[in-house]
Amino acid sequence: DVKVTQSSRYLVKRTGEKVFLECVQDMDHENMFWYRQDPGLGLRLIYFSYDVKMKEKGDIPEGYSVSREKKERFSLILESASTNQTSMYLCASRMTSGPRNTEAFFGQGTRLTVV
Amino acid sequence: AQSVTQPDIHITVSEGASLELRCNYSYGATPYLFWYVQSPGQGLQLLLKYFSGDTLVQGIKGFEAEFKRSQSSFNLRKPSVHWSDAAEYFCAVDLGGGSYIPTFGRGTSLIVHP
Numbered sequence: 001d002v003k004v005t006q007s008s009r010y011l012v013k014r015t016g017e018k019v020f021l022e023c024v025q026d027m028d029h030e031n032m033f034w035y036r037q038d039p040g041l042g043l044r045l046i047y048f049s050y051d052v053k054m055k056e057k058g059d060i061p062e063g064y065s066v067s068r069e070k071k072e073r074f075s076l077i078l079e080s081a082s083t084n085q086t087s088m089y090l091c092a093s094r095m096t097s098g099p100r101n102t103e104a105f106f107g108q109g110t111r112l113t114v115v
Numbered sequence: 116a117q118s119v120t121q122p123d124i125h126i127t128v129s130e131g132a133s134l135e136l137r138c139n140y141s142y143g144a145t146p147y148l149f150w151y152v153q154s155p156g157q158g159l160q161l162l163l164k165y166f167s168g169d170t171l172v173q174g175i176k177g178f179e180a181e182f183k184r185s186q187s188s189f190n191l192r193k194p195s196v197h198w199s200d201a202a203e204y205f206c207a208v209d210l211g212g213g214s215y216i217p218t219f220g221r222g223t224s225l226i227v228h229p
Contacts, residue, residue, distance in 0.1 A: 041221065042219055043205065058216070102147050104209075104217055106158035106159040
């Protein structure tokens with residue numbers, strides 16, 4: 001069964017802390033994504049990676065960075081957490097070969113609260 | 116740039132009633148089209164997808180969607196809603212792989228009354 005696993009379901013961090021959100025997929029997918037989900041705003045893309053060590057900024061990259069050293073792992077880093085980064089974070093992965101395989105597979109999400 | 120519009124933020128239906136969730140997209144070519152469902156506190160799960168061929172697509176949990184090229188729409192339907200269908204529904208478009216990025220609508224929250 002296809003799996004995308006996010007390391008934490010719930011996190012509480014203090015303002016100014018450096019925060020790491022980890023995502024691992026076991027499907028050998030090339031593409032991986034980090035989205036942020038807020039009520040009324042849907043899913044907004046923070047960063048995506050189309051292959052190992054490759055990354056592209058999404059719509060709202062400010063205050064975030066990412067790392068993809070291995071194909072299966074895509075990390076989202078909040079350099080200095082702020083209260084406006086309190087949100088649900090969703091990781092997803094996707095193959096790149098052919099239309100039949102283009103759906104995204106999502107992790108369970110990490111609910112981050114910054115206090 | 117491609118965009119997806121889900122005009123209904125919330126929809127309320129009675130259990131057993133039929134359901135239609137609307138989705139319109141804007142793009143020069145026909146993209147691949149998807150519907151995802153998100154139960155409370157969970158990630159997104161694929162309901163169905165369209166990439167070519169028959170414009171009526173069947174999905175899981177009794178859902179179907181119809182692609183209408185002339186209207187740039189991909190509406191989701193279910194003939195009889197169950198209380199367990201209460202969730203957030205997202206329409207998405209994608210050009211498929213590589214450096215293309217899936218774009219999601221803002222979601223429609225489905226409320227089911229007993």
